[in-house]
Amino acid sequence: MTTARFDPSGPLQGRFTPPSDKSISHRAAIVAAMAREPVTITDYLTGEDTLSTLAAMEALGAEVRRDGDRVVVRGVGLRGPDARGATIDVGNAGTLMRLLPGWLAGQEGRSYRFDGDDSIRRRPVDRIADPLRTMGAEIDATDGRLPPFVVRGTALTGVEYRLPVASAQVKSCVLLAGLVADGATTVVEPVASRDHTERMLARLGAPLRRDGDRITVDRVDELHAQDLHVPADLSSAAFPIVAAVLVPGSHVVLDDVNVNWTRAGILSVLDRMGATVVGEREARRDGAVPTDEPAATLEIRAGELRATTVEADEVPLVIDELPLVALLGAFAEGETVVRGAEELRHKETDRIATVVEGLSALGADIEATADGFVVRGSGGLRGGTIHAHGDHRLAMLGAVAGLASRDGVDVVGMEAAEVSYPRFGDDVARLLRG
Numbered sequence: 001m002t003t004a005r006f007d008p009s010g011p012l013q014g015r016f017t018p019p020s021d022k023s024i025s026h027r028a029a030i031v032a033a034m035a036r037e038p039v040t041i042t043d044y045l046t047g048e049d050t051l052s053t054l055a056a057m058e059a060l061g062a063e064v065r066r067d068g069d070r071v072v073v074r075g076v077g078l079r080g081p082d083a084r085g086a087t088i089d090v091g092n093a094g095t096l097m098r099l100l101p102g103w104l105a106g107q108e109g110r111s112y113r114f115d116g117d118d119s120i121r122r123r124p125v126d127r128i129a130d131p132l133r134t135m136g137a138e139i140d141a142t143d144g145r146l147p148p149f150v151v152r153g154t155a156l157t158g159v160e161y162r163l164p165v166a167s168a169q170v171k172s173c174v175l176l177a178g179l180v181a182d183g184a185t186t187v188v189e190p191v192a193s194r195d196h197t198e199r200m201l202a203r204l205g206a207p208l209r210r211d212g213d214r215i216t217v218d219r220v221d222e223l224h225a226q227d228l229h230v231p232a233d234l235s236s237a238a239f240p241i242v243a244a245v246l247v248p249g250s251h252v253v254l255d256d257v258n259v260n261w262t263r264a265g266i267l268s269v270l271d272r273m274g275a276t277v278v279g280e281r282e283a284r285r286d287g288a289v290p291t292d293e294p295a296a297t298l299e300i301r302a303g304e305l306r307a308t309t310v311e312a313d314e315v316p317l318v319i320d321e322l323p324l325v326a327l328l329g330a331f332a333e334g335e336t337v338v339r340g341a342e343e344l345r346h347k348e349t350d351r352i353a354t355v356v357e358g359l360s361a362l363g364a365d366i367e368a369t370a371d372g373f374v375v376r377g378s379g380g381l382r383g384g385t386i387h388a389h390g391d392h393r394l395a396m397l398g399a400v401a402g403l404a405s406r407d408g409v410d411v412v413g414m415e416a417a418e419v420s421y422p423r424f425g426d427d428v429a430r431l432l433r434g
């Protein structure tokens with residue numbers, strides 16, 4: 001395990017493109033493997049998680065050629081995936097583990113075994129197994145709900161599924177199953193969650209439509225191959241963004257950042273807190289499913305912050321950035337509250353527990369609640385030691401906290417950042433050099 005030290009820094013300066021989007025990369029690889037003609041994916045994220053997805057597509061029979069971050073996938077067609085008895089190793093990738101079973105559950109007569117690392121073995125799959133079973137799928141999980149698990153392909157029937165909690169992973173899984181199920185499959189969302197799957201399927205010609213909170217897809221024989229570009233990941237960009245907001249005198253410019261409104265909640269939170277982040281946002285859309293992913297240049301300057309509250313309906317739009325909202329809260333005037341975020345307990349770690357424990361150890365005045373946390377602004381952070389617990393976002397949270405702290409932070413387990421942000425250390429060094 002690597003311990004990395006992040007000392008209090010002078011103004012951060014620089015311009016670069018953050019790493020490519022993890023959610024969009026996973027989907028691009030899966031959807032490309034569903035097509036028959038080759039699909040070229042440019043700016044594919046080559047982090048550990050998304051390399052697991054490429055390896056999984058190869059295990060299913062797709063041909064994958066990778067040249068840096070340009071990937072060409074020659075797929076197996078919607079009804080062609082066959083692992084021939086090999087275990088699909090999802091590594092640490094929860095998104096891969098939750099999306100892929102949807103497609104495979106409808107492959108009659110074939111079976112697929114899934115497994116992953118120690119952290120993945122603690123992450124439940126009942127949230128996807130439940131809706132897939134209502135479509136006729138057969139899934140055997142360890143202790144009824146955990147990996148390793150086996151998906152036995154059967155003939156699926158379309159259903160209407162009302163998501164019990166907003167989850168883009170579960171929504172995507174059911175929609176992918178809908179492509180190979182008889183009849184129409186509808187997912188009803190309690191509140192909007194990231195819609196990358198819908199955009200990408202629509203782009204590849206899948207019969208998919210949205211009507212308010214209902215998304216419907218019909219069975220289809222083939223997807224039409226279309227080249228795909230992956231913009232930079234706002235969830236990764238959020239680390240340099242928050243560092244630039246917190247370290248006095250900073251001025252940072254980030255290019256080609258995905259600003260899909262279903263992902264851009266952190267920008268609204270930063271606005272309310274009084275931070276200066278300039279860039280063109282995508283307007284909220286409720287009509288037809290778009291087929292593109294909007295990207296923008298964001299310009300960030302440091303400044304004074306005030307507290308804010310994040311309520312349940314905003315949570316899915318900022319779910320992966322909530323640890324950073326906790327850090328911002330420690331520097332803001334007043335009490336920052338996050339509610340309705342019980343889902344945080346089911347991420348790479350229980351992020352309510354690990355964020356509260358981690359930031360408390362650095363001097364934050366923060367308390368866990370059942371479904372979120374409360375942070376009282378204390379004019380900054382002392383510093384100390386934080387443990388990543390194998391969670392990439394916790395490692396990078398500690399790094400940003402260190403740059404903005406009074407005494408510096410040691411991050412134990414910094415290598416976890418490789419999961420989503422392989423060049424994190426280089427980008428921090430670049431901002432420090434100015």
Ligand code: S3P
Nearest residue numbers: 023095166167168169170319320
């Ligand atoms: C993801 C969706 C979110 C998010 C995760 C990636 C995705 O999970 O936390 O990091 O790519 O669909 P849920 O939709 O399950 O909340």
